[in-house]
Amino acid sequence: MESIQTVEVAIIGGSFSGLSAALSLVRSLRKIIVFDSERPCNKTTPASHNFITHDGESPESIRKKAITDLKEYQNFKLQLGEVETIEKTEKGFLLKGNGFSPIQTDKIIFATGLKDVLPEIPGFAESWGKSVIHCPYCHGYEYVGNQTGLWMNEPGVFEHSKFLKHWTKELTVYTNGPIQFSKEEQIQLEKEGITVVTEVVKTLIHNEGQISAIQLQSGKEIPIEALYTRLPMVQHSKLPEGLGCKLLPSGHIEVSNFYETNVPGVYAVGDMSSMFRSVANAVHSGNIAGAMLNRAMILS
Numbered sequence: 001m002e003s004i005q006t007v008e009v010a011i012i013g014g015s016f017s018g019l020s021a022a023l024s025l026v027r028s029l030r031k032i033i034v035f036d037s038e039r040p041c042n043k044t045t046p047a048s049h050n051f052i053t054h055d056g057e058s059p060e061s062i063r064k065k066a067i068t069d070l071k072e073y074q075n076f077k078l079q080l081g082e083v084e085t086i087e088k089t090e091k092g093f094l095l096k097g098n099g100f101s102p103i104q105t106d107k108i109i110f111a112t113g114l115k116d117v118l119p120e121i122p123g124f125a126e127s128w129g130k131s132v133i134h135c136p137y138c139h140g141y142e143y144v145g146n147q148t149g150l151w152m153n154e155p156g157v158f159e160h161s162k163f164l165k166h167w168t169k170e171l172t173v174y175t176n177g178p179i180q181f182s183k184e185e186q187i188q189l190e191k192e193g194i195t196v197v198t199e200v201v202k203t204l205i206h207n208e209g210q211i212s213a214i215q216l217q218s219g220k221e222i223p224i225e226a227l228y229t230r231l232p233m234v235q236h237s238k239l240p241e242g243l244g245c246k247l248l249p250s251g252h253i254e255v256s257n258f259y260e261t262n263v264p265g266v267y268a269v270g271d272m273s274s275m276f277r278s279v280a281n282a283v284h285s286g287n288i289a290g291a292m293l294n295r296a297m298i299l300s
Contacts, residue, residue, distance in 0.1 A: 108266045
């Protein structure tokens, strides 16, 4: 019969929010395990910005340093691999997956993140996180004044375009097809001097992820150095929803101010439960969730 390991808290997701929660908990004397599939959403990003003491470092080097720090605590365990099933039990939750024996845990913190749904256009995935970017606070400073595009075709495009013009005046909106936002927004964009290109995009011309032009279906090439995106996102893992965690219309997991989900004993941290996608926010949410979960366990 397969042996069952027991821990107090299982953290599913080994990137910034999960590791931050782990640090709060091991310093609170909790026996924990972190499951890491080694597939963080910023895996292809060469440098992380807007996170004090680590500005300009690669996300992977920051993550490895966090794991090194955590390994100094005897009550920390890192398990590589993916949790495949979670069963509710009288004692909490039973976690199963390939490469490890079943884990019985009292509490769960999900830190599995969101997955961006990239368009199937040559060069897009290769440039994602390098010169095809989502956040001006994370990457905008490096592209100040450059020829910049916004990949967006939905209501709110004018507000987002005006926002991005703070970093660059050389902004063009690419809709990749017929416009799907209002005539009013089209007029506003025109008044702001922002060009809208509706022709279908054929490919992003790039060199090792650094784009130099957008090639349209007609063959025309438009020079560009950075492309911001507003892409659809889905939960990276279906486990939270399968466990009964409530999803918001935005696709995020609904949580309290302390990152509790509607399922007792289950928390969700990082961008899977927040509109703000940054390393600093991920670390913040994990730190709060770990501390508040420990407090709840003491007072229960």
